[in-house]
Amino acid sequence: EPEVTQTPSHQVTQMGQEVILRCVPISNHLYFYWYRQILGQKVEFLVSFYNNEISEKSEIFDDQFSVERPDGSNFTLKIRSTKLEDSAMYFCASRETRDTQYFGPGTRLTVL
């Protein structure tokens, strides 16, 4: 069964450093998403991406965040200058034309 994959599974970085989280969505999917989950809290929407551009973003997704689909398979989330409060699980999701989003296993980001 096809699935969304994410790398790395765990990323440790120093405050102020840039990180790039990578996702490989399911191959025939057209819509891509990033979510964040701070430890012990609910999943929060960050951004949705369709047709090579951002379609929606939340208030969390400020100027330090960016997304890109650099090739036909990868979908990335970049955080330019990480802060302590960026520590969280980051989930990628994708869907085709129906509304069901399928989630990846997540990347745990730890900012020291």
Added chain:
Amino acid sequence: LAKTTQPISMDSYEGQEVNITCSHNNIATNDYITWYQQFPSQGPRFIIQGYKTKVTNEVASLFIPADRKSSTLSLPRVSLSDTAVYYCLVGVRMDSSYKLIFGSGTRLLVRP
């Protein structure tokens, strides 16, 4: 303020039916309601999705009243492995913006 609320926790015993309700007052007109299951340190796993009335699949049923301001996930005959956090996900339209919002999550504990 768009809110998607769920009971914080529920307890059940093996073999019982469990019903978890999500309130979503500002659901967008054309959006589906989707329910996910999440185990610790894993991504949300799709359970069921519906638009109105009742949907049933091999693992759950979803009941949606006519006004669509709430939905109820029904898990028949739960087992110990159903212990997890359950989230509803809806699209909410507020003013001119559209947001994907997860419910606050319901922690289900299934006891032997």
